[in-house]
Amino acid sequence: MQELNENINKVYDEAKATLTPEVVEFINECLQKERSESELINVLHKVQAINGWLSSKQLDAVALLLDVPASQVSGVASFYHFFRLKERGKNIINVCLGTACYVKGAQQIIDKITELKGITPGETSQDKLYTLDASRCLGTCGLAPVVIINDDVHACVKPEDIESLLARYE
Amino acid sequence: MINIRIDGKPLSVADGTTIMEAADSIGIRIPRLCYHPDLSLEGACRVCIVEVIGVPFFMASCSVKVWEGMEINTCSPEIREARRDIIELILDNHPKDCQTCQRDGNCELQRLAYLHGVRERLFEGKRKNLPIDNTSKSVVRNPNKCILCGRCFRVCEEVQSVSNLCQQHRGFNTEVAPAHSVNMDESVCIQCGQCINVCPTAAFLEQDHTERVWEAIADPEKIVVVQIAPSIRAAIGEGFGLEPGTPIVGQMVAALRKLGCDVIFDTDFSADLTIMEESHEFLQRVTKGTGPLPMLTSCSPGWVNFVEKFYPEFIPNCSSCKSPMSMMSALTKTWYAEHEDIDPKKIFNVAIMPCTAKKYEMARPQLADADGTPHTDAVLTTRELIWMIKCYGIDMLALEDEPFDSPMGLATGAGDIFGTTGGVMEAALRTAAVKLSGKPLEELEFKDVRAVEGLREVTVNVAGTEIKLAIANGLGNARKVLDSVKSGEKEFHLIEIMACPGGCINGGGQPYPPTGQYVLNKELRAKRAEALYKLDKDKKYRSSHENPDIVKLYEDYLGEQGGHKAHELLHTSYTPNYPRGV
Numbered sequence: 244m245q246e247l248n249e250n251i252n253k254v255y256d257e258a259k260a261t262l263t264p265e266v267v268e269f270i271n272e273c274l275q276k277e278r279s280e281s282e283l284i285n286v287l288h289k290v291q292a293i294n295g296w297l298s299s300k301q302l303d304a305v306a307l308l309l310d311v312p313a314s315q316v317s318g319v320a321s322f323y324h325f326f327r328l329k330e331r332g333k334n335i336i337n338v339c340l341g342t343a344c345y346v347k348g349a350q351q352i353i354d355k356i357t358e359l360k361g362i363t364p365g366e367t368s369q370d371k372l373y374t375l376d377a378s379r380c381l382g383t384c385g386l387a388p389v390v391i392i393n394d395d396v397h398a399c400v401k402p403e404d405i406e407s408l409l410a411r412y413e
Numbered sequence: 414m415i416n417i418r419i420d421g422k423p424l425s426v427a428d429g430t431t432i433m434e435a436a437d438s439i440g441i442r443i444p445r446l447c448y449h450p451d452l453s454l455e456g457a458c459r460v461c462i463v464e465v466i467g468v469p470f471f472m473a474s475c476s477v478k479v480w481e482g483m484e485i486n487t488c489s490p491e492i493r494e495a496r497r498d499i500i501e502l503i504l505d506n507h508p509k510d511c512q513t514c515q516r517d518g519n520c521e522l523q524r525l526a527y528l529h530g531v532r533e534r535l536f537e538g539k540r541k542n543l544p545i546d547n548t549s550k551s552v553v554r555n556p557n558k559c560i561l562c563g564r565c566f567r568v569c570e571e572v573q574s575v576s577n578l579c580q581q582h583r584g585f586n587t588e589v590a591p592a593h594s595v596n597m598d599e600s601v602c603i604q605c606g607q608c609i610n611v612c613p614t615a616a617f618l619e620q621d622h623t624e625r626v627w628e629a630i631a632d633p634e635k636i637v638v639v640q641i642a643p644s645i646r647a648a649i650g651e652g653f654g655l656e657p658g659t660p661i662v663g664q665m666v667a668a669l670r671k672l673g674c675d676v677i678f679d680t681d682f683s684a685d686l687t688i689m690e691e692s693h694e695f696l697q698r699v700t701k702g703t704g705p706l707p708m709l710t711s712c713s714p715g716w717v718n719f720v721e722k723f724y725p726e727f728i729p730n731c732s733s734c735k736s737p738m739s740m741m742s743a744l745t746k747t748w749y750a751e752h753e754d755i756d757p758k759k760i761f762n763v764a765i766m767p768c769t770a771k772k773y774e775m776a777r778p779q780l781a782d783a784d785g786t787p788h789t790d791a792v793l794t795t796r797e798l799i800w801m802i803k804c805y806g807i808d809m810l811a812l813e814d815e816p817f818d819s820p821m822g823l824a825t826g827a828g829d830i831f832g833t834t835g836g837v838m839e840a841a842l843r844t845a846a847v848k849l850s851g852k853p854l855e856e857l858e859f860k861d862v863r864a865v866e867g868l869r870e871v872t873v874n875v876a877g878t879e880i881k882l883a884i885a886n887g888l889g890n891a892r893k894v895l896d897s898v899k900s901g902e903k904e905f906h907l908i909e910i911m912a913c914p915g916g917c918i919n920g921g922g923q924p925y926p927p928t929g930q931y932v933l934n935k936e937l938r939a940k941r942a943e944a945l946y947k948l949d950k951d952k953k954y955r956s957s958h959e960n961p962d963i964v965k966l967y968e969d970y971l972g973e974q975g976g977h978k979a980h981e982l983l984h985t986s987y988t989p990n991y992p993r994g995v
Contacts, residue, residue: 244705244729247989251726254991299593306592306995312576313592313601313995314566321582321594 258304266290270308280311283319287326295331332367332374334412337391341380344388348402352388353377355402359409372413417483432463432474432485442929443487444496444525446503446613447562448475451933452571455563459499460525463487471495497529503560505536507614514558514615519925521613522560543588549597550773551604551620551921556588559616565589565608572914572933574889575719575994577602589616601722601994603888605715605912606769606794606921610932619769619922622791623801629761629790630673637761638749639674640741640821641665643681644767644832644917645795647944651924652799653810658940660948663814668802670815674763676745678821681828683741684840685957686966687712688827690734690983691837692845692957693974695907699880705729707883707898707905710837712736714774715912715921717987719888724895725989733984737831738764738771739780741821742788743982748970749821763791765798767832767920770912779985794922820962826949827957833942834886834916835862835869838909842873843956850876857955863946864939867914868893870903881905887914918942 259267266289273282286309290301297320306313320326338344338353353364356375360368364377381389386398392412400408414425419436426435436443447458454476462471466484471492474485486492504526511517546554566578566589577600581590591600609617629635650659666677691710697703711717711732720727735743742762750757764771774780775789782788793801802809816822827843830836839859846854861871862882868890871882883905885891891910897903913920915938926932954960971979 247725247728250989250991302593310995312570312579314576314579314581314590317592317594318579318581322580 255307258307261300261304262290262308263293266293267308270305273309279309283309283311283316284323287316287320291326295335296327296329298330299328329365330367330371332371334372334393335374335376336409337376337378337381338364339379339381339387339389339391340377341384341387343380343384347387349388351402352390352400352405355405356409359406373409415479415481415483417479417481417485419485420487426479430479432465432472432477432479432483433461435479436463436474436485436487441487443474444528445475446521446525446560447564449564449567449611449933450931452564452567452611455567457561457563458503460496462492462495462499464489464492493529497531500526500529501531501534501536504531504534505538506540507560508540508557509534515618516615520615521928524928539585541585541588546590546596547620548599549602549604549620550776551769551771552597552602552606552609553618553620554590554597555616555618556590558614559589560614561587561589562613563589564611564613565617568607568611568933572887572889573603573605573607573912574892575601575603575605575723577994578608603715603718603722603912604770604773604921605888607913607932609769609921610919610923610925619794619797620772621797622772622793623797626763626791626793626801629763632761634759635761636676636755636759637674637763638676638678638745639669639763639765640678640680640683640738640745641669641765642738642767642832642917643684643829643836643945644920644923644941645765645798646829646948647832647918647941648767648795648923649799651926652795652803655810656940657926657937658944660944661809662948663816664809664812666817667812667815668807668809669765671807671812672801672805676818678741678745679817679824679828680737680741680764681824681831682817682821682960682962683737683744684712684828684831685825685960685963686740686983687734687737687831688837688840688844688957689963689967689974690979691732692841692848694732694734695841696845696848697975699878699906707881707908708732710841710907710909711987712831712837713910713912713917714768714770716888716891716910718770718773718990719891719912721987721990723892723994725991726899727895728987728989731987733986735780735983735985736771736774737828738766738792739774739788739985740983742775742780744821744966746782746788747982748966752820761790762788763793764789765793765795767795767917767923768792768913769794769921771922777985779987795920795924796922799924820966823960823962824952825957825960826952826955828960829945829948829952832917832945834865834911835884835909836916836945837911838862838882838884838907840957841907841909842875844958846875847956847958849878854956862909864942866935870905880907883908885909886911886916888912914938915942918945 273279302316306316362368362375367374390397390400416425443461446460447455456473456476461474463474464486543556569578570576577591581594629637646660646662650661695708709731746757771792775787827840839862842859865884868885873880883894885894918941919938
């Protein structure tokens with residue numbers, strides 16, 4: 244019986260270790276509220292903010308600690324486009340594919356990144372350094388073609404600039 | 414009261430009535446698909462749309478409540494056309510394989526398409542093509558046949574509180590699946606099969622064991638030993654067009670002999686045996702403190718799965734007795750084989766069960782020989798048996814009654830009532846009370862524990878001792894009672910838990926009800942239960958300890974109750990299953 248209880252406690256400890264103390268504390272705050280399960284999306288936002296995506300282990304941990312069935316946590320996470328269920332790289336490359344950028348050669352930039360790093364939009368490089376995303380218009384057509392890496396905006400990018408540009412983000 | 418008109422007919426109905434309920438009350442059955450009277454409203458399929466005068470769009474009658482002066486048309490040409498279009502669009506994303514589908518002839522979608530005049534498939538669009546999940550021991554999930562009506566995940570959450578299933582992803586890619594779309598075997602599914610019972614199509618089905626049974630029957634080397642669970646006799650008649658609640662015993666035995674089964678035993682016999690062991694274990698726990706209280710019954714494998722996955726802290730409370738099925742299977746390959754001088758390897762044990770989780774139970778490593786061969790070789794659901802009898806061409810209802818075979822065919826009424834909620838409790842009380850008081854019972858029937866609607870707490874006085882009991886059916890109710898014990902709010906001596914609502918009579922393997930009737934229906938359950946109580950009443954022996962063949966089995970082979978031999982053959986163990994379900 245004692246061993247059984249220890250094992251059950253271990254399951255909870257492991258779930259807590261999967262998330263950060265900050266998230267665990269936030270979940271505990273949510274549990275004080277009347278309809279704590281409606282805080283699920285807020286919790287998932289917090290978890291994703293830490294490493295950029297949601298692993299199934301993290302989703303299971305949220306389910307256990309917030310006391311919401313894992314199938315529903317996974318259902319919510321897979322429904323919303325914002326939640327990412329695939330691992331993200333250290334650097335997020337966002338290439339604008341809006342009309343102006345496209346006309347000015349944004350597709351060639353994407354092709355170059357695919358050639359150099361072997362990733363297409365939505366994918367992460369094997370060394371986990373880069374994730375490639377494509378956006379529609381970013382609203383700065385005067386700077387076309389635009390590439391945003393993390394929080395830095397790079398204007399008038401040419402395919403031949405890509406290699407040295409990416410080298411700055413290793 | 415609210416005054417409305419349906420198809421020109423004025424009527425008044427109570428405030429809060431839906432359009433569908435109002436129409437039902439005057440004999441107009443608006444077509445429906447995702448609707449289920451015992452589950453929450455989903456409003457997903459739009460098949461039940463009606464025209465409300467003054468409203469510019471069609472409304473789903475299942476979820477719109479009537480208002481004063483409402484005028485409703487349920488069957489105008491526009492409505493009929495719109496409904497037919499909706500059904501055609503549902504069919505567009507559904508395989509065209511009705512003739513080879515297991516639900517052919519009792520599929521709600523097929524029936525609806527016929528009724529609404531869909532005679533050709535006009536739309537040809539993209540169709541989902543997802544892998545069939547065949548990994549579970551009990552439940553096969555075929556997402557291609559799923560129409561996203563949501564009955565399965567509603568029953569899984571609302572009735573069973575398992576919540577294994579939920580819609581995953583979005584739009585065209587939506588799929589009903591366990592968390593992270595893992596396969597059913599890795600999921601927290603407890604294999605009760607209620608998703609199969611409520612599914613209108615063949616998106617959920619049981620694992621088919623009929624082929625291995627046909628093979629064993631055809632093999633001259635094999636001795637096919639069949640056992641029939643108590644609740645089968647309460648429901649099998651429905652598969653042959655009889656009214657629910659018509660008990661069938663002798664004709665079923667005759668049909669199994671015609672199929673080619675060699676020996677036909679009664680699981681009621683081993684239910685008696687379970688009561689002998691379980692009541693002994695219970696009295697030991699009460700009088701000598703040999704184990705924790707409350708003791709929990711353990712004959713429902715869906716419930717055993719639930720405790721292992723969701724409430725591992727209650728494992729020490731579970732009775733170590735095997736289920737009647739597994740007791741019988743262990744005995745046929747040991748005692749019966751010795752008794753008849755046959756090689757146990759030649760015995761092929763088939764169990765006819767109302768349950769899909771029994772297909773999982775038979776594969777539990779705890780219930781196998783030392784070399785890993787399972788004691789039970791095949792589990793057929795009631796549906797599968799009905800199909801086999803029809804496939805052979807046997808006119809079961811024209812057969813003469815035949816008796817079960819000896820030495821495991823004689824059972825008491827206590828065994829019969831095992832198949833319904835409260836039955837195990839009543840059977841245990843009949844024996845435990847006699848043992849505790851040392852004298853025969855004045856009143857044999859414990860009516861307080863019968864016809865439990867989900868959850869009931871009862872205190873009985875046995876020989877001056879107050880015994881606190883609880884009976885729960887449906888795992889949502891099991892959760893409630895376990896939580897109340899865990900928090901210290903309630904104390905019990907004995908709790909009977911059945912995974913399925915109503916007990917085995919409403920198990921995941923029982924016949925699909927006819928059109929317009931629903932599987933969780935209380936009246937249907939009550940009729941099936943009544944069949945078992947009737948069988949009990951007509952029995953010569955009604956308490957397990959009176960069964961002369963059981964007494965003889967202990968004298969000749971098993972020795973004492975709870976003794977060494979009994980422990981070896983009739984008891985089992987449970988293992989917590991992590992990660993724990995939520």
